[in-house]
Amino acid sequence: MGLKATHEIHQRRFSRNVGVALTLVFLIAVVFGLTVVKVQRGDSMQAFDHAPRMEMVPAGEGQ
Amino acid sequence: MAEISVNIAEREYEPTFGDYVALLKPRVMSLVVFTALVGLVVAPGGLHPFEAFAAILFIALGAGASGALNMWYDADIDAVMRRTAKRPVPSGRVEPGEALAIGVGLSGIAVVMMALATNLFAAGLLAFTIFFYIAIYTMWLKRWTPQNIVIGGAAGAFPPMIGWAAVTGGVSVESALMFALIFMWTPPHFWALALFMKSDYDDAGVPMLTVTHGRRATRRHILAYTALLAPVGVWLALTSVGGPATLVVAVALNLWFLKGAVYIWRRSEADAEADKYKVEKAFFRFSLLYLFAHFGALLVDAALRFGGAI
Structure with a gap:
């Protein structure tokens, strides 16, 4: 009796792996698409981090 | 091996x-x-x-x-x-x-x-x-x-x-009314389901109104919530997101929904058992159409506004 190469359980696992892979590819595509849209529109591409950036302070403040 | x-x-x-x-x-x-x-x-x-x-x-x-x-x-x-x-x-x-x-x-x-x-x-x-x-x-x-x-x-x-x-x-009157429409619609929708799926909720011990207050009280509650729901739909039609399609749908469907709720309220449990909860099942199915039609009408009015028709 030889080793059964593809048990039914392998098919289930395969369906799950393919599903998760496609979902991840889809999520990457969505994040990339959002990035393209926001960059093309020129949304604010920098934010405050640990150091204050004077160019981001609204006029009249931070004087 | x-x-x-x-x-x-x-x-x-x-x-x-x-x-x-x-x-x-x-x-x-x-x-x-x-x-x-x-x-x-x-x-x-x-x-x-x-x-x-x-x-x-x-x-x-x-x-x-x-x-x-x-x-x-x-x-x-x-x-x-x-x-x-x-x-x-x-x-x-x-x-x-x-x-x-x-x-x-x-x-x-x-x-x-x-x-x-x-x-x-x-x-x-x-x-x-x-x-x-x-x-x-x-x-x-x-x-x-x-x-x-x-x-x-x-x-x-x-x-x-x-x-x-x-x-x-942010939020506004319009978005609050869309919220209110689904909020007020949910109780009659689910209580109608609970009336004809009674054994399920009883067995699970979930305190559904049908179990705790009886089926007569549930029928009264369905009518009360349906009556409170009707003005919400019509009010939504009169706001900036509404229009002729929403108004027609709101008036027609709320009248029909109210009629169904009155019918459910007037029925006795014996009547319902006799025809296997036909009215309750029809009310439940109609409630799904009710919600889809209201939101669909809002889309139609948005399209009309976009096209410059209203």
């Missing part, structure tokens, strides 16, 4: 991808997607179509995550009820811990991505909706008070508000 195949065969059930999808309650998700889409389309201003698509996607993902968390917590109730016994967790296809992990993970992804795709307010509202559905409704009210449906209905009423917030970054 023989042992290997035997060992594999004896392993517990391996869930398929479809079992995980079922965990997200795709049918409930369809209603969420539709109402959120309407909220987003009728809101003043505009998102880039791809941002709008992402917003709807992550609202749907948040709803799906709530579904998974609900199935994790309610597996004991679901196992008893015929309608829910085949769900992935009670039927043993997905482990409760897996459902919890998927629910928490997807909630986090949905909220963070919503904030990145649209704005913090919409993401906060989405996070609050998930919290409300799981902590307030599923964990607390569902098993504690017969008003569970009323307050739990709020969770299902948030999606159009989130769609609106994704565009405007």
